[in-house]
Amino acid sequence: MKxxxxxxxxxxxxxxxxxxxxxxxxxxxxxLYLPSAQNVRDSTAQAIKWFGASGFGxxxxxxxxxxxxxxxxxxxxxxxxxxxxxxxLEGATRVYRVGDFEIREQYFVPDELQACVVTIETDLPVVxxxxxxMRFYQDFNSDxxxxxxxxxxxxxxxxxxxxxxGPGHETMAFFGLVGPxxxxxxxxxxxxxxxxxxxxxxxxELREKMIERVYQETQARAPDEAPIxxxxxxxxxxxxxxxxxxxxxxxxxxxxxxxxxxxxFSAVQDNIQDLRCGKRENIETLLDAxxxxxxxxxxxxxxxxxxxxxxxxLVARDATLRAPPVHREHYFAIFAGDKYFMxxxxxxxxxxxxxxxxxGDFETARAILDDxxxxxxxxxxxLPHIIRAGEPLVYFSSDGTLWALHRLFEYTKRSGDITLLxxxxxxxxxxxxxxxxxxxxxxxxxxxxxxxxxxxxxxxxTPYTPRDGYPVEIELLWxxxxxxxxxxxxxxxxxxxxxxxxALFDGEATFKTFARDGYLVxxxxxxxxxxxxxxxxxxxxxxxxxxxPVDLAHSLIVLARDQLAGHRGLRSLAPRDWPLILPAAFLxxxxxxxxxxxxxxxxxxxxxxxxWEWLNPFLVAAExxxxxxxxxxxxxxxxxxxxALYEAGYGGLSELHDLDGQVGADFQGWSMAGFIQSLNLxxxxxxxxxxxxxxxxxxxxxxxxxxxxxxxxxxxxFVIEYSRPEERMQRLEIRLLNTAPNGYTITxxxxxxxGDRITAGTWxxxxxxxxxxxxxxxxxxNLRAEASMPLAGDVLVKVETDH
Numbered sequence: 001m002k003x004x005x006x007x008x009x010x011x012x013x014x015x016x017x018x019x020x021x022x023x024x025x026x027x028x029x030x031x032l033y034l035p036s037a038q039n040v041r042d043s044t045a046q047a048i049k050w051f052g053a054s055g056f057g058x059x060x061x062x063x064x065x066x067x068x069x070x071x072x073x074x075x076x077x078x079x080x081x082x083x084x085x086x087x088x089l090e091g092a093t094r095v096y097r098v099g100d101f102e103i104r105e106q107y108f109v110p111d112e113l114q115a116c117v118v119t120i121e122t123d124l125p126v127v128x129x130x131x132x133x134m135r136f137y138q139d140f141n142s143d144x145x146x147x148x149x150x151x152x153x154x155x156x157x158x159x160x161x162x163x164x165x166g167p168g169h170e171t172m173a174f175f176g177l178v179g180p181x182x183x184x185x186x187x188x189x190x191x192x193x194x195x196x197x198x199x200x201x202x203x204x205e206l207r208e209k210m211i212e213r214v215y216q217e218t219q220a221r222a223p224d225e226a227p228i229x230x231x232x233x234x235x236x237x238x239x240x241x242x243x244x245x246x247x248x249x250x251x252x253x254x255x256x257x258x259x260x261x262x263x264x265f266s267a268v269q270d271n272i273q274d275l276r277c278g279k280r281e282n283i284e285t286l287l288d289a290x291x292x293x294x295x296x297x298x299x300x301x302x303x304x305x306x307x308x309x310x311x312x313x314l315v316a317r318d319a320t321l322r323a324p325p326v327h328r329e330h331y332f333a334i335f336a337g338d339k340y341f342m343x344x345x346x347x348x349x350x351x352x353x354x355x356x357x358x359x360g361d362f363e364t365a366r367a368i369l370d371d372x373x374x375x376x377x378x379x380x381x382x383l384p385h386i387i388r389a390g391e392p393l394v395y396f397s398s399d400g401t402l403w404a405l406h407r408l409f410e411y412t413k414r415s416g417d418i419t420l421l422x423x424x425x426x427x428x429x430x431x432x433x434x435x436x437x438x439x440x441x442x443x444x445x446x447x448x449x450x451x452x453x454x455x456x457x458x459x460x461x462t463p464y465t466p467r468d469g470y471p472v473e474i475e476l477l478w479x480x481x482x483x484x485x486x487x488x489x490x491x492x493x494x495x496x497x498x499x500x501x502x503a504l505f506d507g508e509a510t511f512k513t514f515a516r517d518g519y520l521v522x523x524x525x526x527x528x529x530x531x532x533x534x535x536x537x538x539x540x541x542x543x544x545x546x547x548x549p550v551d552l553a554h555s556l557i558v559l560a561r562d563q564l565a566g567h568r569g570l571r572s573l574a575p576r577d578w579p580l581i582l583p584a585a586f587l588x589x590x591x592x593x594x595x596x597x598x599x600x601x602x603x604x605x606x607x608x609x610x611x612w613e614w615l616n617p618f619l620v621a622a623e624x625x626x627x628x629x630x631x632x633x634x635x636x637x638x639x640x641x642x643x644a645l646y647e648a649g650y651g652g653l654s655e656l657h658d659l660d661g662q663v664g665a666d667f668q669g670w671s672m673a674g675f676i677q678s679l680n681l682x683x684x685x686x687x688x689x690x691x692x693x694x695x696x697x698x699x700x701x702x703x704x705x706x707x708x709x710x711x712x713x714x715x716x717x718f719v720i721e722y723s724r725p726e727e728r729m730q731r732l733e734i735r736l737l738n739t740a741p742n743g744y745t746i747t748x749x750x751x752x753x754x755g756d757r758i759t760a761g762t763w764x765x766x767x768x769x770x771x772x773x774x775x776x777x778x779x780x781x782n783l784r785a786e787a788s789m790p791l792a793g794d795v796l797v798k799v800e801t802d803h
Contacts, residue, residue, distance in 0.1 A: 003284045008304040010087040010650050021649045022092040023338050023667045024109040025313030030055045032109050032116045033338050037079035047203040050339035054137050056321050057389025060254040062131040062236045069125035087650035089308045090279045110275035113264040115253035122246040131238040134160035134174035138227040140234040147237045155179035156240055166390020175261040178252045181269045186243040196235045204232035214601045217585040222604035226340050256322030290359035295705030302644040305651030310672045332367035337665035344387040348670050350403035355673035358680040360712030362415040372404050373424045381431035398446035398457035402477035409484040416689030416714040436499050442507025443470045444478040460607040470524040472514055473537040479507050480544045518555030534574035536564055536615045542622035550780030557627045565635045568643055568657035569611035581608055599659040611657040613671035620678040624699045625781050633701035640675050687713035697749035698722035734795040744791040749784040752801050758785050761799035
C-alpha cells in the first residue's frame with residue numbers, strides 16, 4: 001500500500017529549535033548526525049564532538065557552513081536566521097528567512113552509498129564551506145600533517161591518513177569528494193594558514209566539569225561512559241570555499257579508499273532524483289511490512305519515525321567494513337547507537353534483533369544472525385563482545401551469546417527455517433559443552449571467567465557493578481536457552497542433551513533462591529549469598545516467558561510501578577536501595593538527587609539509579625500478562641512517545657534518562673528496538689511455525705482507539721485489527737495477505753474481566769456457541785476467552801460479554 005510519507009513529518013518552529021538533533025543513514029552503516037539548528041560562531045557551531053558524517057570506525061566530516069549573498073554581502077545561515085525545522089522520514093530540512101527571502105536547506109542520505117546531499121533551495125548566490133574531521137571515531141587527531149587536497153574543475157578531493165589507531169596500532173585512510181551536482185561553481189582554495197579551524201564543544205566541556213565536581217562527594221575518580229569524555233577541543237580541516245548559484249545540490253561522498261569515494265560521488269552526482277525516489281520506496285516498503293497503527297496520532301507518528309530511524313541508520317545491511325581487525329564485504333549487523341556507539345556490540349545487537357523479528361523482517365534477521373555466529377572463543381564458547389575498528393576481538397560478555405542463542409531460537413520458531421540453526425549447530429553445541437564445565441548447581445557463572453580481575457561481564461559493565469557470581473538475568477537466559485535447545489541437541493548429541501537436562505533440572509531448583517520478600521534479588525555471589533537489591537534485571541523473566549510463582553509475579557509488578565518506573569525508562573536500581581550502595585554525601589546533594597530522580601555522573605552511577613530505556617518491553621509484557629494495558633502504556637510507553645517526537649533526537653530514543661533529561665546517545669539501538677517491540681506487544685501476535693500455530697491475544701489501552709498490526713509466520717503474512725466499539729463489545733479481524741499453508745491453527749484470546757463470559761458472538765458471520773470458548777488464566781495470568789479453529793482464510797470475530 002502506498003504511504004503518504006509527508007504525513008509522518010515532525011515540524012518545529014524557531015522557539016523550539018534548541019537541543020534537538022537528527023540522524024540519517026544509508027541502511028549500510030553510514031550515518032549523518034547533526035543538530036536541527038547550527039550555532040553562530042564557527043568555533044562553537046556544534047555543541048558536541050560527535051556531530052558529522054561517519055561510517056564504521058571512521059569520522060569523515062564535521063559540518064557545512066552556509067552563506068547566501070544578499071545585496072552584495074554574505075549572510076550566514078545559522079540559528080539566528082532559522083525559522084523552522086522539519087524531520088521527514090527520508091530527510092531533514094532547515095528553513096531560514098533573510099529579509100524577504102526564504103531559503104531551505106535539505107539533507108538527504110541515499111541508500112547503500114557513503115554520501116550525503118545538501119540541497120539549497122534559493123535563487124540567491126550561495127557559499128559553502130565544508131569542514132572535514134577525518135579521524136578514528138573514538139579519538140581526536142594529534143597529527144594534522146597528513147591532510148591533502150586535490151582539485152578538479154568543480155570537485156575537491158580531501159584525504160587523510162591516521163597511524164597508530166587503537167590497541168592494534170593500525171593505520172586508517174580517509175577519502176572525501178565534495179562538489180555540486182549541477183550549475184556553475186568556483187572553488188576558492190584558502191591559504192594554508194587558514195585551513196584549520198579550532199573547535200570547542202561546549203556541552204562536552206560542561207559535562208566534563210560536572211563529572212569532575214562530584215569526585216569529592218563520591219570519593220572515586222570515575223570517568224564518563226563515553227570515550228574522550230574529558231577532551232572538548234580539536235581542529236578540523238576546511239581548505240576551500242565553494243561559490244555557487246542557487247538552487248543547488250551539494251554532494252559529499254566518503255570512503256576508506258579513493259576508489260570508494262569516487263565511485264559513490266559519481267553514483268550520486270547524476271542520479272539524485274532517482275536516489276530520492278528509491279529512498280522513499282524503501283521507506284514505504286518498510287512501513288507497509290512493519291505496519292502498526294493505533295488511531296492515536298502521536299503514537300503512530302512516533303512509531304513510524306523510530307522504526308525508520310532504526311532501520312535507516314542502525315541496521316547495517318550488506319555493509320563493507322574497511323577497518324581492522326575485521327575486513328568484511330556483505331556484512332550485516334545492528335549498531336548500538338549513534339555518537340560513539342556505531343559498532344556491533346553483540347549483546348546490544350541481539351537484544352535489538354527482537355524488533356526485526358517482531359516486525360517480520362526474517363530475511364535481515366537471518367543475515368545478522370549468520371554474521372553474529374562467528375569468531376567463537378574455543379575455551380568458553382562465547383561470541384565476541386564487540387566488533388570494533390582498531391581493536392582485537394574480546395570475549396568478556398557473559399550475556400551476549402545467551403541473547404544470540406535466544407534470538408536464534410526465536411528466528412527458527414517464527415520463520416520455520418531450520419537451515420540456519422543446522423549450519424550453526426556445531427557452535428551451539430560447543431557453547432553448551434564448554435558452559436557446562438563452568439556450571440554450578442545448574443547455574444552459569446559470570447565474572448572472572450575470561451580474566452580473573454574482570455568481574456563485570458554483564459550489561460552492567462563497569463567496575464562499580466561487578467555482579468560476579470550468578471546475576472539473575474544471566475540465569476534466566478541460561479535456563480530458557482537450555483530448555484529451548486534441548487530438543488535440537490538431543491537429535492544430534494544425546495549425551496550432551498542429557499547433561500543439559502540435568503543442569504536445567506538443578507538450575508530451576510537453585511533459581512528459586514533468588515526470591516526474597518516479593519522480588520528477585522539482583523544476583524547471588526560465588527558463595528551463594530543473596531545481593532538483596534531491587535533492579536530491573538529479574539523482569540527479563542516476563543520477556544522470556546519464564547514461569548514465576550503467581551504471588552511473586554504480581555508483587556514484582558507493583559514494586560516496579562513504585563520503584564523502577566521512571567519518566568522514560570526503568571531505574572537501574574530502586575531508590576529504596578540507593579543508600580545501600582551510594583555515599584550519603586552524593587545522595588544528599590540536590591545537584592545529584594531530587595526525589596526518585598538522579599543525575600548521571602559517569603560510570604560511577606551509570607548502572608546505579610539512572611533510567612535505562614531498553615528494559616521497557618519486559619515491563620510492558622509483565623503488565624499485559626498480569627497487570628493492565630493502561631499501566632503498560634502509561635508507565636512504560638507514553639513517555640517514550642513524547643521523547644521521540646519532542647525531545648533531543650527526532651525519531652530517536654536515548655540510552656539513558658536522568659535528572660536533566662536524555663543522556664548518552666540520542667539514537668540508541670536497543671532503546672528504539674524496545675519501543676518497536678513494546679507497541680507490537682499490544683497487538684498480541686504470537687506465532688510458532690514449527691508447531692504451525694498462530695495466536696492473537698490483543699490488549700487495548702484507553703489511549704488507543706484500535707490497534708492494527710502486521711504479522712508473519714514463516715511466509716504467511718497477515719494483518720490483525722482489534723477494537724472495542726462499545727464497552728462490552730470486541731471486534732477482531734485477521735486478514736491474510738497470501739494463501740494460508742495447510743495444517744495451521746488460529747487461536748483467538750480476547751481479554752475479559754474476572755467473572756465475565758461471552759454471551760453472544762460470531763466467527764466469520766456464524767454464531768458461536770457458549771461452549772466454543774474456554775476461559776483461561778494460567779498461572780494467575782489475566783483472564784482471556786479463547787477459541788481455536790483451523791486457519792484456512794480470513795477471520796472476523798465479534799463478541800459481547802456480560803458479568
